[in-house]
Amino acid sequence: MxxxxxxxxxxxxxxxxxxxxxxxxxxxxxxxxxxxxxxxxxxxxxxxxxxxxxxxxxxxxxxxxxxxxxxxxxxxxxxxxxxxxxxxxxxxxxxxxxxxxGTEDVSDHAIALALSLARGVVGLDRELRTGNYSLAPVQPLHRIAGRVFGVVGLGLIGAATARKARGVGYQTIGFDPLYEAGTTTADGTEVVTFDELIRRADVVSLHVPLNAHTRHLINADVLEAMKPGAVLVNTCRGGVVDTEALVDALRSGGIRAAGLDVFEQEPLPKDSALFELPNTVLTPHAAWYSxxxxxxxxxxxxxxxxxxxxxxxxxxxxxxxxxx
The missing domain is CATH 3.40.50.720 (NAD(P)-binding Rossmann-like Domain)
Structure with missing residues (x-):
């Protein structure tokens, strides 16, 4: 035995x-x-x-x-x-x-999703494969320099994401309940309230654990408060975002686009409305991997x-x- x-x-x-x-x-x-x-x-x-x-x-x-x-x-x-x-x-x-x-790997992936949306990379690829050379499907695109990248959750991964976002030209702001609004983190991220981040950010990148306080943190009210041209990036946990509310916001133009690596149900059901939306970039919970x-x-x-x-x-x- x-x-x-x-x-x-x-x-x-x-x-x-x-x-x-x-x-x-x-x-x-x-x-x-x-x-x-x-x-x-x-x-x-x-x-x-x-x-x-x-x-x-x-x-x-x-x-x-x-x-x-x-x-x-x-x-x-x-x-x-x-x-x-x-x-x-x-x-x-x-x-x-x-x-x-996975600090470096997840933060790399968050930046990759944000940049692919900021430059319309995936949309342009889809159109080019059909023979369409027009920029119209992804217009307007904006220069990254001077745009605001908001990081929700300033732990190891969030801090690394902010650092890399600054490296490509974004201005970074962040929210974390452990940090006081009005201060600046040691590596240079301006700390703001959650409401201010949602209102100001051109990119909202999520880096929080899933718990009772963060489930559906991004809900219909929050999505409505975001800039119409903003994009949402989620590489933490699918349940942090209310999927139904996100689909509605993407369909209506309430926000511009979303880059998602995680979902409320995984694997993502084949009949998910997210697959039908041209303003999404979807990856299969791969951000952790190298x-x-x-x-x-x-x-x-x-x-x-x-x-x-x-x-x-x-x-x-x-x-x-x-x-x-």
């Missing part, structure tokens, strides 16, 4: 577990892969598990109640909105994430798991009180 701690990977959208297996071999735990989409599937696949490594599978209160041996749930990524952290804490289970692995970030994410998620199982403090933990 294998006496090593059992670690179950509940779900992963990549074929290889090479990084996780390397940590497993070095740290002495058993690694088993499953393909779970529901809490029932997690409970069934992880019977007797000491730890879970999770990507998108829901880790709910029912999961913690059904798996009493659990010591740690480690998530591939920054957000832990798929994990009931309160229930984990009540059951003495550590919840770990990797909050800084070869470098992928390796780092997988290795660090497995190492966080190993550290908790070995009685060590992990590099990243959301609820450190459980280890006190």
């Amino acid at each position: 294998d006496s090593r701690p059992l670690v179950v990977v509940t779900d992963l959208d990549q074929p290889s577990l090479a990084e996780e297996e390397a940590v497993s071999a070095a740290e002495g735990f058993e690694l088993v892969r499953a393909e779970c989409r529901t809490e029932e599937e997690v409970i069934s696949a992880a019977s007797g598990a000491d730890a879970l490594i999770v990507q998108y599978a829901p880790i709910t209160r029912a999961v913690f109640e059904a798996l009493p041996k659990l010591k740690v749930v480690a998530r591939y990524g920054v957000g832990v909105d798929t994990v009931d952290v309160d229930a984990a804490t009540e059951h003495g289970v550590a919840v770990c994430n990797v909050p800084d692995y 070869e470098e970030s992928q390796v780092e994410l997988k290795r660090r998620t497995a190492q966080n798991t190993a550290d908790v199982l070995a009685g060590r403090k992990p590099r990243n933990i959301v609820n450190p009180e459980v280890l006190a």
Whole structure:
């Protein structure tokens, strides 16, 4: 009988577990892969598990109640909105994430979406492929220099996005409840209120976690308050934006365009109205990805798991009180 701690990977959208297996071999735990989409599937696949490594599978209160041996749930990524952290804490289970692995990659992607919309790149490509050389479908386009780039959430990724936006000529403003309006961040972003950012920004780029305070942060009222020529960029979580309200704003011309990497429902349903709108640029939750970030994410998620199982403090933990 294998006496090593059992670690179950509940779900992963990549074929290889090479990084996780390397940590497993070095740290002495058993690694088993499953393909779970529901809490029932997690409970069934992880019977007797000491730890879970999770990507998108829901880790709910029912999961913690059904798996009493659990010591740690480690998530591939920054957000832990798929994990009931309160229930984990009540059951003495550590919840770990990797909050800084994709800072450069996600901020790169946010800038790429913003610039593709600012220069009409995707719209021009679509038209050219049909033989249309006219600029009319994307007019008017404006020079980037002097335009205002608003960053909602000034954490690591938001700050990196603001830095890169300034590098291509944007004036940057930002909102974050942890910063006082009227101040300037250490790297040069003017801090304003949320309402002022929405009113002033030509680009609104979202960099906040998904929680009770941020769900549908971008709703019909906020979209109505944006400039008619503004664009929305979302590389954080789909639920931060009210999709139905966004579709209405894009159809009516309430805002100019949207660049979206994340959606309220993923994969994005084939009948989503977003596909029908010419003023959208859509990517499949890809902002996190580079070869470098992928390796780092997988290795660090497995190492966080190993550290908790070995009685060590992990590099990243959301609820450190459980280890006190």
